[in-house]
Amino acid sequence: MTERPALLELASVGRHLGGRAVLHAxxxxxxxxxxxxxxGANGAGKSTTLAIIxxxxxxxxxxxxxxxQAVHDHRAAANRIGWVPENVPLWAELTVTEALDACGRLHGxxxxxxxxxxxxxxxxxxxxxxxxxxxxQLSLGQKRRVGLAQALLHEPExxxxxxxxxxxxxVQSAQWQVLVKKLAPKHGIILSSHDLAEVEAMxxxxxxxxxxxxxxxxxxxxxxxxxxxxxxxxxxxxxxxAACAH
Amino acid sequence: MRALTVARIDLKRLSVxxxxxxxxxxxxxxxxxxxxxxVSAFMHAQPTLPGATGPGFTDSVIxxxxxxxxxxxxxxxxxxxxxALAGERDAQRLALLSAAGTGAAQIVLGKxxxxxxxxxxxxxxxxxxxxxxxxxxxxDWGQFAAGLIATALCVAALTAIGIACSAFTPxxxxxxxxxxxxxxxxxxxxxxxxxxxGDAGWLGYLALHTHLAPALRGLVRSxxxxxxxxxTVLALALAIRRVGGDRERG
Numbered sequence: 001m002t003e004r005p006a007l008l009e010l011a012s013v014g015r016h017l018g019g020r021a022v023l024h025a026x027x028x029x030x031x032x033x034x035x036x037x038x039x040g041a042n043g044a045g046k047s048t049t050l051a052i053i054x055x056x057x058x059x060x061x062x063x064x065x066x067x068x069q070a071v072h073d074h075r076a077a078a079n080r081i082g083w084v085p086e087n088v089p090l091w092a093e094l095t096v097t098e099a100l101d102a103c104g105r106l107h108g109x110x111x112x113x114x115x116x117x118x119x120x121x122x123x124x125x126x127x128x129x130x131x132x133x134x135x136x137q138l139s140l141g142q143k144r145r146v147g148l149a150q151a152l153l154h155e156p157e158x159x160x161x162x163x164x165x166x167x168x169x170x171v172q173s174a175q176w177q178v179l180v181k182k183l184a185p186k187h188g189i190i191l192s193s194h195d196l197a198e199v200e201a202m203x204x205x206x207x208x209x210x211x212x213x214x215x216x217x218x219x220x221x222x223x224x225x226x227x228x229x230x231x232x233x234x235x236x237x238x239x240x241x242a243a244c245a246h
Numbered sequence: 247m248r249a250l251t252v253a254r255i256d257l258k259r260l261s262v263x264x265x266x267x268x269x270x271x272x273x274x275x276x277x278x279x280x281x282x283x284x285v286s287a288f289m290h291a292q293p294t295l296p297g298a299t300g301p302g303f304t305d306s307v308i309x310x311x312x313x314x315x316x317x318x319x320x321x322x323x324x325x326x327x328x329x330a331l332a333g334e335r336d337a338q339r340l341a342l343l344s345a346a347g348t349g350a351a352q353i354v355l356g357k358x359x360x361x362x363x364x365x366x367x368x369x370x371x372x373x374x375x376x377x378x379x380x381x382x383x384x385x386d387w388g389q390f391a392a393g394l395i396a397t398a399l400c401v402a403a404l405t406a407i408g409i410a411c412s413a414f415t416p417x418x419x420x421x422x423x424x425x426x427x428x429x430x431x432x433x434x435x436x437x438x439x440x441x442x443x444g445d446a447g448w449l450g451y452l453a454l455h456t457h458l459a460p461a462l463r464g465l466v467r468s469x470x471x472x473x474x475x476x477x478t479v480l481a482l483a484l485a486i487r488r489v490g491g492d493r494e495r496g
Contacts, residue, residue, distance in 0.1 A: 017496045048496075056341040058493040078347025089338035093259040105251040106346040150342075 005068030007032045007188040008053065008158055013062035015048055022048045023212045025062065030205075032157065035184045037203035038192040039231065045212040046192035047086065050162045053190065054083035066158065079107055082151030082187075086163040088143045092136025096127055096146055099135050100153060107154035114153075121149035125179070141172040148179070159183065161191040165198045177201050196228050210234050248348045252356025253363070256330070260364055269325060270368055273318055277372045280314045281307070285379070304386040304393075308376050309462040312393045315372050316458065319365065319401050320433055324425035326364060327408025328418040330357040331489065336416065340492065350490035354409060354482055362405045369398060389464030396461030399474035400454060404429050406481035413485035432477075 006029035015023040023045045030036045038046045051057040053064060055071065055078060064071045071077045091099050097118060104114035122128045125145040130138060135146060144164065151159060164180070165173045180189060180202045193199050199206055200220065208216035208231060215234045260266045284307040295301065331354075334340050343353050373394055376385070404425075411424040436453040450456050457470035 015496075051341070054341075054345045055347075056345055056493065057496050076347075078345065081345070083345045085338055085341065087338060089342040091255060091259055091339065093262045094255070098258065102251065102255045103346065105254075106248060106343065106348055108247070 005065070006030060007034075007067055008190065009065040009068075010049070010053070011063045011065065013049070013052060013059045013064065015045075015052060015057065015060050017048065021212060023052075023059075026209070026212070026214055027062075028207050028214060028217050030158070030188050030190055032188050033185055034205055035180060035189045035191070035203045037199035037206045038190060038209060039194065039196070039199050039206055040192075040209035041194060044209040046194075046209055047162050049209065050083070050160050050190065050192055051085075053158075054081055054085075054160050056083070079154055080156055081158045081160060082148075082154070082156035083160045084144070084147040084151045084162065084164065086166055088147030090135035090138075090143060090146060090150075092134065095132050095134055096122075096138070096149075097131045099146065100149055103150040104153050109154060117153045117155075121152055124152075125149050140167050141169075141175075144168070144172075144176070152183075157188060159187045159189045161189065163192055163194075165193060165195060173198070196231055208234055249352040249356040249359065252343065252348065252353055253359040254356075256357055256360030257363060260326075260360060266326070266364065269322055270364075273322060273368055274371060276318065277311070277315060278375065281311055281375045284311050302386060303379070303383040304389045305463075308385075308390055309393055311376065312373075312397045312462060313458065315369065316397055316400050316454070317433075319404050320429040321426065323361075323365060323401065323404035323408045324411070324422040324429065326361050327405055327412050327425060328422035329412070330361060330409050331412040331485070332415050332418045332421040335492070340489065344493070350492075351486045354413065354485045354489055358406060358409050358482060358485075361409065362402055365401050365405060366398060369394075369401060386464065389462075392464045392466045393462045395466060396458050396470065396474075399471060399478075400458060403474045403477040403481070406478040406485075410481040410485040410488075413488040 008030040010029070011027055012025040013023055013027070014021065014025055026045070026049060028036075038049060040046050048057065052059050066077045066080050069077075091102065094102065100118045100121065101114060104117055109117060122131050125148060127142070127145055127149060130142055135143070138146065148161075148164075161180075164176055168176060177198070180191070183189060184204075191199075191202065203220060205219050206216070207214055216230050218230075288303060288306045291306070331340065340353065344350075348356075376390070379385075407428050408421070408425040411428065412418070412421040415421040415424060432452065432454045434453075436450045436455065439449065440455070451473075457467075457473045460467055461470060
């Protein structure tokens with residue numbers, strides 16, 4: 001019996017930005033239904049990794065595979081991925097419905113399917129009340145939800161969320177966690193965060209990135225504080241290495 | 247198809263911006279004033295003009311009027327195009343399009359078409375003013391059409407230059423300044439030689455005026471059409487190359 005390929009696979013992905021190596025041979029995989037938390041301090045390379053997965057950045061080396069197929073032409077893979085970056089890019093002059101309609105068009109959805117998909121996402125993300133409001137007039141939490149609606153419209157297999165809880169108040173953050181858990185059975189989800197509690201609450205697996213390298217890749221066993229210990233150990237090791245070098 | 251969607255999004259965004267309406271209002275008011283001045287000057291000069299051989303309404307009023315629109319476009323095309331790509335990149339809206347599988351060529355063409363549609367719409371309104379007097383004068387329809395074609399192509403070239411500048415600069419203000427400088431350079435490159443009446447040579451070939459003047463006199467030359475098309479295609483190709491390189495540059 002042939003084994004089903006992973007939904008997402010990064011094989012030795014490397015990337016330089018501004019003359020600095022941001023990612024060094026990053027490898028990990030994600031199976032359908034998994035929620036993978038990409039954990040790391042600021043500058044660890046989380047956003048770069050997610051941008052490469054979303055096809056917004058090209059890797060300098062290595063390969064990204066979606067469902068076993070190498071993504072050489074990102075355009076072919078775009079319909080399998082939904083991406084929500086940290087600063088959700090919205091067209092401020094369009095209403096929420098118009099923005100969703102535009103995204104549906106970009107993904108090549110027909111008029112009827114677009115209409116159904118927009119109604120579905122407005123309901124699922126509780127955006128009906130702001131459907132006719134301009135995107136520029138929304139709160140951060142609403143903008144994040146519109147961003148997620150844009151990413152979900154074409155029903156991608158893989159959802160890529162960059163720091164989804166950043167800047168949200170505790171109530172909005174808790175709502176996000178519920179939302180991600182609801183979406184998990186249908187989509188593979190990869191999200192980045194530097195909040196340990198957030199990752200523990202939402203994810204089934206965690207990859208810790210440090211200075212552009214994968215330092216820890218494991219399934220969360222549900223023991224509270226385990227991740228905290230791992231993360232602290234990596235940070236301490238890095239601090240003592242820096243002190244020795246100094 | 248995706249280029250059309252990008253154009254649609256941008257046209258919608260332009261149509262709700264006060265900036266675009268203000269710009270359109272100012273341009274139309276200025277053009278209406280220029281037209282009235284032109285008609286007034288023609289009416290005063292008409293008794294002294296030789297009947298059949300002298301310049302008519304199209305020569306005296308419409309040709310300078312269309313030239314005025316082009317001169318205005320040297321300023322408004324950079325203003326309309328400056329935010330097309332510069333600024334959009336920082337706001338990650340280009341990344342949003344790219345993540346949806348939209349290629350660099352589709353992004354650039356979509357944004358170009360949206361801006362061009364706006365400027366051509368203004369041109370259509372501007373061109374409708376002389377038509378009001380079409381029954382009261384002997385309008386030379388051929389000359390009018392030739393002038394209109396050249397004006398439309400010139401506006402397309404200026405829009406493409408604006409889009410290219412917007413692709414290469416991070417700030418909209420820088421993009422507008424660069425596009426304005428390039429447009430003015432093309433307009434004035436042979437001004438000195440023209441004033442002294444000498445042979446402008448290749449400088450003359452590069453100048454916008456060289457390719458506009460015959461069309462405004464009613465003469466459509468394929469060389470002039472090619473000139474505008476080459477500028478447009480070259481500017482758009484540079485913009486596509488630049489936007490396409492964003493994935494590699496980061």
